[in-house]
Amino acid sequence: MVVINEWLPNPFGSDQDGEWIEILNSGVEKVNLSGLYLENKKGQNYFLKGELEGCKFLVLDRRETRIVLTNQYEKISLYDA
Numbered sequence: 411m412v413v414i415n416e417w418l419p420n421p422f423g424s425d426q427d428g429e430w431i432e433i434l435n436s437g438v439e440k441v442n443l444s445g446l447y448l449e450n451k452k453g454q455n456y457f458l459k460g461e462l463e464g465c466k467f468l469v470l471d472r473r474e475t476r477i478v479l480t481n482q483y484e485k486i487s488l489y490d491a
Contacts, residue, residue: 411435411436411437412433412434412435412436412441412443412446412462412488413433413434413436413488414431414432414433414434414448414486414487414488415432415433415434415467416432417429417430417431417432417479417484417486418430418479419479419480419481419484420479420481425472425478425479425481426472426473427472427473428472429471429472429478429479430469430470430471430472431448431469431470431475431477431479431486432467432468432469432470433458433462433467433468433469433470433488434466434467434468435462435463435464435465435466435468436465437464437465438464438465439464440461440462440463440464441461441462441464442461443458443459443460443461443462443468444458444459444460445490445491446458446488446489446490446491447488447489447491448470448475448477448486448487448488448489449486449487449489450477450478450479450480450484450485450486450487451480451483451484451485451486452478452480454476454477454478455477456470456474456475456476456477
């Protein structure tokens with residue numbers, strides 16, 4: 411199962427350089443991420459790609475996703491198309 415494991419919405423220093431979202435494949439089998447996407451409460455989304463090995467993490471920073479995380483009351487969802 412692929413889940414959002416944690417995120418950092420308010421890092422020390424620049425939000426643009428320090429925000430990130432971490433995805434976890436909690437299963438033992440490799441998972442194809444194509445078709446999965448992240449979305450914040452403002453509707454900004456990022457489509458995942460590639461594969462994620464079992465029991466591994468994937469850290470996606472703000473520069474890559476372009477998803478802006480608000481410092482309070484943020485909501486991040488992981489969807490399967």
